[in-house]
Amino acid sequence: MSEKALGRMRFDAFVKKIGLPTLIIAAFFIVVLIAAVILDMPMPTLIGDMLKRFGMNGLLVLAMVPSIQSGTGPNFALPVGIICGLFSIVCGIEFGFTGWNLILFAAGMSLVLAALVGLLYGKLLNAVKGAEMTIATYTGFSIVALMELGWLMIPFKSKKMGWMMGSGLRETIQLDGVEAEEIINNFLSFEVFGIKVPTGLLLVLFAFSVMIWLFFRTKTGIAISAGGINPNFAKASGINIDRNRIVANVISTVLGAFGIILYSQSFGYAQLYAAPLNMAFPAVAAVLIGGATAARAKVSNVIIGTLLFQGLLTTSMPVANQLFAGTDLSEIMRMVIQNGIILYALTQVKGGAEA
């Protein structure tokens, strides 16, 4: 009896440490993997896809860490950064850059652009304390809508991006035409056991993860975290919380811009118009699955969460298609899982400073 109770206590502690959503998703992921093996699916391709999707989404998920740590909650306004990134890519193509030059130009331009926009966005968040998540969501939506006009009306000339007739940019812009498709993925890429490892992609993600990890050990990073956990404490220690919230959201927005560049080159297309609309939600879901809360997030949450979430999506779709041929169940499942997770995670939001 007492043995049983002790075991139960250990189990509870374990669940609490890892987090219930993380455990459920992990279990589900394993079930899907087993199903894939049983259904005799091509595992090397599946794992290769998983790695690729993990790498291309990682940076967008990483963008959640600074905003959560600063106390403004998950960055639902990720589309703001994404638009900056896309705009930089489009400008790069317009100016005739190709290949690595295009990537580097887009990165450089989006750094400046996203920093500026992030600054304004941070100021907006400081003006709406207490309702950050709602305001962020709608800021994201609005900027997407605004840029739908922009994509149409900004007079880009490049033949590679326009419609066959009329003006404005196409909905998806092929990056193979500018020699940028999978250019980072293929850097130092190799194959083992038939699995294609996108080395460059993973290296970039790893580098940014280390940078963010280090950042939260710097003076500013520690101050940002403290302000997020307990604003009163930080204030009493003479910290300028508003400034720190802006810094954190600038970083988050820049990561969003870099994230979409990494994503687009891996995907092979730059998706304009409505595509960025719902990109924040999978990223939020991933970091929450990784064990973050709306008030606390670590780089490890990003890695674990992205791996689980994207892993589950990439494997469950072919498995579901095989099991329920001819249906669109996998897409429905993806929606259910993704939104269910966000819903669950947001109901679990705890104030930063509980005893």
Next chain:
Amino acid sequence: MSNSLLSIKNVSKDFYGNQVLKDINMEIRRGEIHALVGENGAGKSTLMNILFGMPVIHTTGGFQGSVEIEGQEVNIMTPHQAMGYGIGMVHQEFMLIPGFTITENIKINREITTPNIASRIFGKQYENLDFVKMNRDARAALDKMDMGIEEYTLVAGLPVGHMQFIEIAREIDKTGIKLLVFDEPTAVLTESETENLLRAVKKLAALGIGIIFISHRLNEIMQIADRITILRDGELVVTKDVKDTNTLEIAQLMVGRKISFERKTSSGRRKNDETILSLKNFFVKMPGEEVKGIDLEIKKGEIIGIGGLAGQGKLGIANGIMGIYPAAGEVIFDGQKLELNNAKGAIEAGLGFVSEDRKGIGLLLDSSIEMNIAFTSMQIKNEFLHKLLFARIQNSGKIRSHAKKMIKDLDIRCTSPTQRAGSLSGGNQQKVCVARALTQNPKLLLVSEPTRGIDVGAKKLVLDLMHKLNEEQGMTIVMTSSELAELRSICDKIVIICDGKVEGVLPPDAPDQEFGLMMSGSRKNSGNSAGFDGGLAAIGTKEKQDKEVMSDV
């Protein structure tokens, strides 16, 4: 006794082993005004909570002893039951709906209704309100207190004094009201409003209602109460007829003699005449603890106590100096004018602060002990950092070794420097707060409520720590505390704050009654109060002592 309305018999209560009431016996008679006095934390609120069956009592294991109403033992489990037994309460904060009329406020949830078609189908909730009858009842209740105001007036915009009366009217309108508790009813009233209220209370008592009157204002009690019960540290000190006592005696009994003077060994200290901190016309807007114009001088090397009752503004002083709540006035620290409303500036100037709100402001509960200790110094003084390219990264080694030293020096009981601060006991959390303040190498340490919420043994340790810091390092300490005994045990002099102003400065060994009088603010009002000759004489001597103290330091 047929005249007895309420008897409280052998009531004891502890919160998780912390005894807050010990064997209380009290009796309220019909038509009696019974005053209940005591310092903050003496047990008045707990006693009233028991009487009203508040959940806080029953979720913490109930209480021992019994409560009898008119000779019948009753078991009050909820405030609603208390109402049923005819016990009412007039709250210190008004619980009125501003957009409703007086009648509606008086009758809320007890409306008089008449049936209509809809209510016959859908139930009683849909009956019409009978405003004629309701207004008549409200009028009667208001008349009982000689309130001329129309019952159909909106509550919004009424003067505070009137709101208090509406609260009372609501209670007496309840049928079968037998006992009415007034919890510091005059705290927010002006002088003339107070007069009206006291007259109304007397009138209610004359109607045969028993009154429990909780107040810090001893003059009022002398004026209207029949008997008085004094609580101190959860014990009933005495119940007396008011005519057999005086404010001086009450004040003395409230504060009591329970102090051991440890300050005698203070001769070797580096106390000197140099002023390190002076406040001039200092105001702080801290909700509930407002400071309304204070002048204060603090000498280098002394321990100053700031005392007073809760809500009088003593806590606002340190919070204002540290820039946590908006402040105005002039603060000169260490020869420099201190910029107000600038927390960073205050820390940079060399002020250390241990907040009274340990869990809210004092600690990052989810962070490690070492981070809590190092945080402020790292942020303000750029300590515990090393350079990596263009960034400044935390120097974990240095943080660890410093935390270990502090843990050893202050005897913080923990498993390791990486333990979560939130998992420590209250006393050890307090030491972490002190450790952080000391890490800043402050020239002056402001410590607020250092022993709040920690057990007796830990209290002693924290006080000894203050004493040691002062004695060995010559640290100037400004200690704010609600516990007078604590201040008297280690301070050189004690400033009593009342109503946001300095009521007076006393040496720690001043007689109890002087502390009691000053804290209750009865000293300056006492002149126009009857039966208070002894008090006046005492004030004369007190002021003389004040001067001596001033010239002393």
